[in-house]
Structures are given as structure tokens and as C-alpha cells.
Amino acid sequence: MQRFLSEKIVFGLRWIFLCILFLAFYFYFFSLNKFHLFYLEQTQLFRFSGDYFKPFIEKPGEFIFYVGEFFSQFFINPYLGAGIVTLLAAAICFLTHLILKKLGINALIFSLIPVLLIAALQSNHLYKVGLTVGIIFSLSFGLGYLQLTRNLIRYIIGGIVWFLLYHLTGGIALLASLLAVLFELFYFNSKTKWITISAIILVSVGFPYLAWKFFYLVTFRDAWFYPLPFWGVSRMPLFAALLAYLPVVIVILSGYKQIRKRKVVDVPLNYKTILAGSFIVILGMVFVKTKNYDPKIEIFLGMDHYVQSEDWNKVIALSKTYPGVNQLVLYYTNLALYKTGQFSDRMFDFPQHGINGLRLQWTRDEVTPFFGGEIFYQLNYINEAYRWAFESMVAKGLNPRSLKRLVQTSLINGHYEIAAKYLNVLDQTMFYKDWATSYKRYVSDTTQIGQNKELAEKRQFLVKRDFISYDLGLNELLTEHSENRMAYEYQMAAFLLNKDIKSFAANIYRLKEFRYRAIPVNYEEALLFCMTYLKKDLVPEGYTIRPATIQRKNEYVAGISRCGGDRDRAARELYKQFGNTCWYYLHFAEQTNKYL
Secondary structure, eight states: OHHHHHHHHHHHHHHHHHHHHHHHHHHIIIIISHHHHHHHHHTOOOOOOHHHHGGGGSSTTOHHHHHHHHHHGGGGSHHHHHHHHHHHHHHHHHHHHHHHHHTTEEOTHHHHHHHHHHHHHHTSTTOOHHHHHHHHHHHHHHHHHHHOOSHHHHHHHHHHHHHHHHHHHGGGHHHHHHHHHHHHHHTOOOTTHHHHHHHHHHHHHHHHHHIIIIIOOOOHHHHHHTTOOOTTOTTTHHHHHHHHHHHHHHHHHHHHHHHHTOSOEEOOOSHHHHHHHHHHHHHHHHHIIIIIOOHHHHHHHHHHHHHHTTOHHHHHHHHHHOOSOOHHHHHHHHHHHHHTTOHHHHGGGSOOBTBTTTSOOOOSSSSHHHHHTHHHHHTTOHHHHHHHHHHHHHHHOSOHHHHHHHHHHHHHHTOHHHHHHHHHHHTTSSSSHHHHHHHHHHHHOGGGGGGSHHHHHHHTTOOOSOOOOSSOOHHHHHHHOTTOHHHHHHHHHHHHHTTOHHHHHHHGGGGTTTTOSSOOHHHHHHHHHHHHHHTSOOOOTTOOOOHHHHHHHHHHHHHHHHTTTOHHHHHHHHHHHHTTSHHHHHHHGGGGGGGO
């Protein structure tokens, strides 16, 4: 009776321990990595279509990415995203545990290490879920292989399934081959085990060669190693560790069993082992959090998410938490400041670093077109927004963000057939089908576009003349539509950020055209600077500069005077009180980094 109760207690403690671990795993991804998961969802587009499925079965190793993208589409919901990642990690944990138990190794802690490795890998916003799926397929093969105790049946079924596994997982099938070799070596007592092991190695090495030579259009290296992401990717040693972990544990513990002449390696569950296991898991969690989790990327991806949902106040709130300076963060911050009506008053509350904070320089890569096209759409530079969205789709592949933007810009331009083509793609998805349906009515009845406030407003700002611009095209946009307020504010910001005070002064009169009730604070500061430099009154008719701004300027000048021409001292002492002013930027922009 006592033995029965102790076994029940042990069983209960194991499940409690596992529940706590996976709840922690879930909340780690739900609370700290949800924007990483949102981003993964935005970079792929799973579609229920034969044309979409076909490429995933034409090359060994691609199918796992099909399954991975199926799961990734659910990352649009943070609860589902964290849940799916947790379930995949749990699957690897339990498969590892069952394999080790079958081999006579009963120690829960050895099954938990892969969970920590998955947490570390998935903390990276570039890690693809399909790679985890490939590991699960290979471990499932290993567990099934162990169940086949009759030699001939094991060889036949194992061989057939391995060929299928190679097609599905590519190079990850080599993990399954290695497991089969170790099982033959340490578990099965076949008299012909060395012949069997030789045959497994020969097939594992030789079949990829035949696949490269006769069956698939792949490179020589990819025939063995695709999709193993080892070359030129700094984060992937962790994936190599995940691949090697189970074989290494099997070799060490099976060797230990043979040396000690034991049938089972059983680590008893008691207070000592619970404490030791908890310590190892906690240490692993600390390693994941400190070495693999990047809070800066999470903050930026959070800003990106809120830009897409147009929650501009949350964009600004996240920007305030970002440590240091980042061009992408500043680019989104300035956009959010404008959208909340604070750009011309609070631009220098954030560490501006020249005109690069207003837009991203064109670069043909995966990142720049994906993030950088937003500003053109908001500025009503519709053709350029279309170009950046298209380039993003070329670089990253079909993704919902680019397709939606291509639909919107095509409708604004009146290119209804093009819009219909992209809508048909979105119509094949689970989570964007409703959006596509709502926009299809603008194609079937173009008069309804006027009922969409966003599209109708942007049509009013359509550019009718052709021009080529290598920046934001602000001059051209204002020439076409002088009422484009965003273009005006960005142009004035560009003048200040480039320290072009003459151009700023020459355009300040337009405040009246845009019906500003008062001069924005940053403009007041710039005007006081310009009037001192140009020695003339530049305040537009009907406006005045606030006395508080004049008083602050006098205090700033007094602070400069106290430093007696010592530029470094002035920059250091004035930063705390005046670091968010236009004056400080004009004088000390290049030194701002020192005090952030």
C-alpha cells in the first residue's frame, strides 16, 4: 500500500512539475514574445490552394515549412500563437521521454532540456516553426522504429518510412538515421546488427546522392543538409545542439548502462532530484531570457504591430521604453507623433539623428521594403507605396501586409484588375478572407470606393504628374497638392533635421494656409533661432511666440554663456534641461548619443 501511494505521489509530482514548466513556457511567449510571433505571421501567407501546396512537395525538406506556415497563420492571435509553440515544445519533450524510457532511461530532466532549446530558438524572430516540425517528425520515426521488435518487419517498414521522411524533412531525416543506428547498437540484439548499421549508413549517405543526381533539382550540399540552417547564420548552433542532444544522451547513458551492467537507468524522484532538476530548469530559463531573448527587437516589433493596427499612442509608449537609438524605432516614432498631432511640438523629445529618422533609405533586402513603405502610403505617395509593397513581396514572398497594401494602392489608382488579382490570393486564406471579401465589392462596384473613408481621402491626393524622387518626394507632393499637411510637416522637419534654417524660415508663412491655431513649440524654438541668425522678424502674421518659449530660450542662452565656450561642457550640462529642444539639436546633435 505504501509503495502504491508513493508511486501515485511521484506520478502527481511529475505532472505538477511539467504543468508548471509548460505554463511558464506559455506565458514567456505570450507576454514577452507575442510580437515576435505576430511578426512571423506577417511574413508568410498560408493558403488553401493546390498551387500553394505544390512547391512544398517538389523538394526534400520543404513540406515541414508547409506545416510550419499552417501553424504560423494562427500566430495572428497571441493566445493561439503561444499555445501552439508550447504544444510543439511539449511534443518534443514527450517524444524524447518515451524514447528514453523505451531504452531503459527513466529520468524526466533529460526530456526537459530540448524544451529549453526550443524556447531559445523560438525567441529569435527569424526562427521558422517548420524546423521544430521536422524534429518532431524525426523523433516520431525513432519512437515508431523502437516499437518494431521483429527484425525483418523493422527493416522493411523503417526503410520505407525513412524514404518518405527524407522527402518530407530533407536533411533532418539524418537525425532519424542516427537514432536508428543507435537503437540497433544499444537496444536490439540482432545477430546482424553491424550489417544493419552499415546498411542504414549506406542508405542515409547514398540516397541523398541519388536524389541529387536523378530525382530533385537541388544543389549537391542541399541534398544532404537542406533545410538545416547552419551556414552563415549565427543563431543556429542552438539548432545543431537540439539535433545532437538526444543521440548524445543515448550514447552516454546507454554506454553507462553497459559499463555498469544495468538494464535501467532510473533517477528516483525525491527532494534532492526535484531540487536539482528545478535548479537546472531555472538556470536554463535564465540563460534563455538573458542570452537569447532580445527585448529591443520585441519593442520594435511591438511598435510595428501597433503601426499596422494604427494604435499610434501605443507606438509612442513603446518607443519611450526602447533603450538607446535605432533608426527603425525613430522612423515609426516620428510617424506616430504626426498621426497623434504631436510631431511639430514633440519631435525633439526623441533622439533625432538627421533626416534618416523620417524614412528608410532604399536597400534591396528583406527588411527595408517591408517596413519602409508605410511612410509613403501615409504621405499619399501612392505609386511609391505600391512599389515598396511589391518589392517587399519579391524579397519576402507573399505576405498579408504587402498584399493588402497592393490592393489598397491599386484601388486608389483605379487599377481594379490588379486589385482583383491580389484579392483572389487573400481569399484563399483563413484569416484574411473576410478582409478580401469586404474589398471585393470595390472591384465589382467601383462607385462604392467613396464609402471607404481612407481610400476616398487618399484618392483626393493622387499625383497626376510623373516624377522621380530618391527621397520622400515632399516637394513634388506639395506641388501637386499644396494642402497635404503631412507632407508640409515632414518637409519642415527635414529642414530642421538638416539644419537648413533658411528653407525653414522661407516656408513658415504656410502655417496660416494649414490653419494652425498656434505656432508649434518646435517651430517657435526654430523661429527664435532663425530670427537671431537672420536678424529679422519671421513670425507669420496673426501668430505670436509664447512667452514661456522666449523665457526658455533666454535660460538656454544663459546656460551657454555659463560654459564659457566649452562645447563639451555645454552639451553635457544643458542636455537634461534642454535636450528636447530644437536649439539643442541645432547646436549639439552630433553629441546627443553621449547622454542617452
